[in-house]
Amino acid sequence: MTSRLYAITLNTFREAVRDRVLYNLILFVLVLVGCAPLFGQISIGLERLILINVGLSSISFFGVIIAIFVGIGLVAKEIDKKTLYTILSRPVRRWEFIVGKYFGLMMTLVVNTILMTVGFYIALLVTAHGLKRTDANLLAAIYFIILQFVMIVALTLLFSSFSTPIFSAIFAFALFVIGTFAEDLKNFAAISEGMVKWLAMGTAYIVPNFASLNVISMAAHDGAITTGLIFSNTLYALLYSAAVTAGAVLIFERRNLK
Amino acid sequence: MHAIEIKELTKAYAVGFWKKQLRPALQGLSLTVERGETFGFLGPNGAGKTTTLKILMGIMNPSSGSATILGKDFQDQEIKAKIGFLPEQPYFYDYLSAPELLDYYAQLSGMSAGDRAKRVGPTLEQVGLGSVGNKHLRKFSKGMLQRVGIAQAIIHDPEVVFLDEPMSGLDPLGRREVRELIQGLKDQGKTIFFSTHILTDAEALCDRVAVIHKGELRGIGAVDDLRSRIAENSEVIWEGANALSAVNGFLIESHVTGATVRGVVRNADLDGLLEKLRQQRAHLVSVTPLQGTLEDYFLATTTEKEAIIP
Numbered sequence: 001m002t003s004r005l006y007a008i009t010l011n012t013f014r015e016a017v018r019d020r021v022l023y024n025l026i027l028f029v030l031v032l033v034g035c036a037p038l039f040g041q042i043s044i045g046l047e048r049l050i051l052i053n054v055g056l057s058s059i060s061f062f063g064v065i066i067a068i069f070v071g072i073g074l075v076a077k078e079i080d081k082k083t084l085y086t087i088l089s090r091p092v093r094r095w096e097f098i099v100g101k102y103f104g105l106m107m108t109l110v111v112n113t114i115l116m117t118v119g120f121y122i123a124l125l126v127t128a129h130g131l132k133r134t135d136a137n138l139l140a141a142i143y144f145i146i147l148q149f150v151m152i153v154a155l156t157l158l159f160s161s162f163s164t165p166i167f168s169a170i171f172a173f174a175l176f177v178i179g180t181f182a183e184d185l186k187n188f189a190a191i192s193e194g195m196v197k198w199l200a201m202g203t204a205y206i207v208p209n210f211a212s213l214n215v216i217s218m219a220a221h222d223g224a225i226t227t228g229l230i231f232s233n234t235l236y237a238l239l240y241s242a243a244v245t246a247g248a249v250l251i252f253e254r255r256n257l258k
Numbered sequence: 259m260h261a262i263e264i265k266e267l268t269k270a271y272a273v274g275f276w277k278k279q280l281r282p283a284l285q286g287l288s289l290t291v292e293r294g295e296t297f298g299f300l301g302p303n304g305a306g307k308t309t310t311l312k313i314l315m316g317i318m319n320p321s322s323g324s325a326t327i328l329g330k331d332f333q334d335q336e337i338k339a340k341i342g343f344l345p346e347q348p349y350f351y352d353y354l355s356a357p358e359l360l361d362y363y364a365q366l367s368g369m370s371a372g373d374r375a376k377r378v379g380p381t382l383e384q385v386g387l388g389s390v391g392n393k394h395l396r397k398f399s400k401g402m403l404q405r406v407g408i409a410q411a412i413i414h415d416p417e418v419v420f421l422d423e424p425m426s427g428l429d430p431l432g433r434r435e436v437r438e439l440i441q442g443l444k445d446q447g448k449t450i451f452f453s454t455h456i457l458t459d460a461e462a463l464c465d466r467v468a469v470i471h472k473g474e475l476r477g478i479g480a481v482d483d484l485r486s487r488i489a490e491n492s493e494v495i496w497e498g499a500n501a502l503s504a505v506n507g508f509l510i511e512s513h514v515t516g517a518t519v520r521g522v523v524r525n526a527d528l529d530g531l532l533e534k535l536r537q538q539r540a541h542l543v544s545v546t547p548l549q550g551t552l553e554d555y556f557l558a559t560t561t562e563k564e565a566i567i568p
Binding site: 003006008011015018087090091 | 341354
């Protein structure tokens, strides 16, 4: 089982790399370099703030785009091109295929994020002429971005297991946007009444809560990210993605491939 | 123990907007394939060949019925390590090289790293791709891809190989190469189950064939046996050219060489011809039934339901 999972994971990662997915790193560098002219116009304290906001937001943005647009094709492409037929005719269980694909895309995103993080810290070092002790908090913010990917990849895989790539992209992107406002939905539920209250509350708990994973602003202002928050967010992201991936497996297990 | 045994396999697709209508794709298909046999699964497009293969490969679930491969249920994971499959007009990951692709499939089949390293090179040699190096598959011709497809089907040295239209879309040279590869597998004693609608390939390679049409089995047997089932004419050779004018009415064609006459007669007219020759005191040399072709049998079994040959 481990060997088959590893093989599918590695092949998914290799596909992403050879399909030049990591070329987004060039765009990332261009975004960071593009900020430089701005820095000449503003004060030294703001420079760092803008760089952190732009850098971390870009890491999140590029990752989400990769997660959605590579994720929607993970299953659909294998069915469309019939490569799945040669895989399922081997002693590979369908859940192994789904989980292997999940890990493969996560591996791509983690490697991508690590490379971006290195670039981001170099830019920070150059711009701010040194690193501060509180800059370590930025790593926690980046870790939370990875937790976002953990959930988005699971969601795109779920949609990809039964829908067409276009609809999968629409569903996944819509959920990402709604999930970003999950906390607002909860606040709205708190001031609402009756059916609306329950609907808003239900939606707020069902959609992935990306709001609690977005600590970019807090990190930029040197706010401390507690161990408790790291623990609870990790647990939440892992449980949420495990449940969604289990749903993807259940759907895919029953699917007749034509 | 049969290599493959299919019993009353049925598949119906739900069609229509509400998916409430059922369109049958397979209707109670039953057949057996023996070990070491090369078995041709013939039928026109849409007959149910690919559906059968997809069910056996676990890609699709049957509506009812059962099947065993090497004595075990076809959905048994253990059995999948002993079978190889080439889908129709396959696409493979074109960002991989041929050795990488084979290594990947070998790993999925449960082979150890050591075994994989030993098998990849010789398997590529076996399919005539020993010198492709690390060129990516996107640079391969269609014929080369088909050979890669066969290589991935046999990389783990399976006992039973399933090939879906292996010659489809290939030029005559490519078809010949694939035919030679299948012949090579046959010589190794593998059980080969291949679907095709190219009858000359089936005739050249298969020990037995089955003809399927509209999801129903229309006939099964050895190629010679099937051909003889639709033999309509016989060849009669006799000595005594002067008898020809008396029997000419029975003959479809005739050739005279000296005193020897070779005539072709419908089987229905054979008794009448022989009686006439006896009356003419001609010396009968031989009577030989003329076999039909596999194509004749195929057309007879797939054109009209009423024409089903047992």
